[in-house]
Amino acid sequence: MNNLTGTLYIVATPIGNLQDITQRALDIFSQVDLIAAEDTRHSGLLLSHYGIKKPFFALHDHNEQHKADLLVEKLQQGINIALISDAGTPLISDPGFHLVRKCRQVDIKVVPLPGACAAITALCASGIASDRFCFEGFLPAKTKARCDKLESLLEEQRTMIFYESTHRILDCLKDIEKVFGEDRYLVLAREITKTWETIKGDKVSALRSWLEEDPNRTKGEMVLIIEGIQKQDNNDISSQAIKALKLLVKELPLKKAAAIVAELYGYKKNELYQLGLEHLE
Structure with a gap:
């Protein structure tokens, strides 16, 4: 890594199970000069687990557009940087887009390292069609905006993937049932790769009832995989x-x-x- 211009490495980190780190990711962490992280304290614990000590730079949703220029300057000075998020693959509902775009605009080399991604991991285990799908990230927090977004996807034939938070999951399912109908099939993947990993599929009305039976089922990191509308004759x-x-x-x-x-x-x-x-x- 002795190029005159530095390289930006996009590095996926585990979404729960620390054994899901790749050897290539560990090698890059050891070689770069700086690590740009969404939460430096969280990422510090991760790297400490592997015995890696590197300077951190905080890059999150609230400062990325401003701080991206500073990181680009560092890269142009020959500093090599690894970009990571709290968990999974950077830029997938996480910061990094503005930095990567600026790097490409000025011909800074960007190297992606494949690894854990909650959306793809959940899709693979869902049993719902995976040949055509769309990732929609988090639905809006407010009911009206959430329903408006779902309405815009009412006729989507591809499998739809969403992230959802523990405190909104029941309201989200209520809105999905209202817009898509109680019979729409979906899969909830909760706490993927962790101790309480749960992958449950059913009609949206039945799945909502199942969650309401036990408050513990609504806890944790969640991915929703929703079957696309089926073409009718x-x-x-x-x-x-x-x-x-x-x-x-x-x-x-x-x-x-x-x-x-x-x-x-x-x-x-x-x-x-x-x-x-x-x-x-």
């Missing part, structure tokens, strides 16, 4: 319902028309809404 929808939908969309927004026809004919409003998107608008 339009032949399953009666000609009368389709005719009613066609008439209503002339006077009403599609979403409202689909809800009315669903109530009258016993179909899911999501199916009718999708039909309208594809054939009536």
Whole structure:
């Protein structure tokens, strides 16, 4: 590491089980000059566990845009830096984006080291389709904003991955049930790689009831894997319902028309809404 310009290493750290650190990550920690960390105290404990002592630089959500320029200056002076977050892969719902973008804008070498990531680890064990998925990070904290975000994903066919906090998980599931319907299948992965790791899948209504049975089930780091909407065969929808939908969309927004026809004919409003998107608008 004797280049005139330093290198930024993006280093994944364990999400719970310390044995999930990679040998390459430990080697990089030993070689770099500085470690940019989301929480220097938390990361100090991690490196101390491996007997590594390096100078730290605090880089978190509240200072990143300002401090990124300072780190870029250090890199341009030949200082090699490892970027880490509290757990998992940096930039995945964690700080680092502004720093990486600035580095690439001025041709500073950025080297990513693969490793632990809660979203991908949970997806692999969920049993929900993993060939096409989207990562949505944390849903908004407020109910209205959360429901608005879920509404925007109502017709998403890909598997959806979210992070959620322990104190919002029940309210979040209530909103998912309200927007997606009580039958939408999802998997809750809790405390992945840790002692109380739990991976539970069910319809959203049943999963919410299961959590309410035991407050301990709502504790810990959480990942939600939600099944995307399933394409429906339009032949399953009666000609009368389709005719009613066609008439209503002339006077009403599609979403409202689909809800009315669903109530009258016993179909899911999501199916009718999708039909309208594809054939009536």
